[in-house]
Amino acid sequence: MKKIILILIFSVYLWSERQIYVAERATKEIIIDGDITEQEWGKTPTIKRFYRPGNSDKKVNSNTYVWIKYDDQYLYIAGKMEDKCLIGYIEKQDGPVWNDDVFEIFIKPKFKSLHYYEINTNILGTIFDAFFHRRGVYYLKNIENFSSGAKVATKIKGTLNNDDVDEGWEVEIAIPFSAFLKTTPPPKKGDV
Numbered sequence: 001m002k003k004i005i006l007i008l009i010f011s012v013y014l015w016s017e018r019q020i021y022v023a024e025r026a027t028k029e030i031i032i033d034g035d036i037t038e039q040e041w042g043k044t045p046t047i048k049r050f051y052r053p054g055n056s057d058k059k060v061n062s063n064t065y066v067w068i069k070y071d072d073q074y075l076y077i078a079g080k081m082e083d084k085c086l087i088g089y090i091e092k093q094d095g096p097v098w099n100d101d102v103f104e105i106f107i108k109p110k111f112k113s114l115h116y117y118e119i120n121t122n123i124l125g126t127i128f129d130a131f132f133h134r135r136g137v138y139y140l141k142n143i144e145n146f147s148s149g150a151k152v153a154t155k156i157k158g159t160l161n162n163d164d165v166d167e168g169w170e171v172e173i174a175i176p177f178s179a180f181l182k183t184t185p186p187p188k189k190g191d192v
Helices: 140-144
Strands: 003-008 019-025 055-059 064-070 074-082 102-107 116-122 127-132 151-157 168-176
Touching (some): 074 102
Antiparallel strands (some): 003 019, 064 074, 074 168, 116 127, 151 168
């Protein structure tokens, strides 16, 4: 089975060691409908453990599971998050989705380069995507001039924006490799 290796740096790992995850090639079509099924994604998530920033010994309060796959056209990422209070208001593309419950992805195709991509989606499926020439630089043109073309779907387990106790939410994302052609060709077997 062909595989590519992804080095993902999540904000929760900034103060601990980088983790290396192997993304498997999708063997069946993945339908982006917000429903994470075992037939599409498999039983075992790619990432099962998240930690608090600055303390890799202490787990976060609620569980998050992430699956990563790919085919010739897309990088697929799915997330299943436990969340007792579901919040989502932002409906405008490239709006401040990080003020809602959000799933954030940072992609740095060439590890030694300064540029990276940010693709976020909130619980409503609203996308914020941008290309940054280097870390810590926020230019409005990075957002306006870049569109990843990502497909997103979410599934909510509970009710939005009220005080009851919810279960959580799921997200499926298909990011076309063509979004990165400006800086990086699609990955080949064994690429890191």
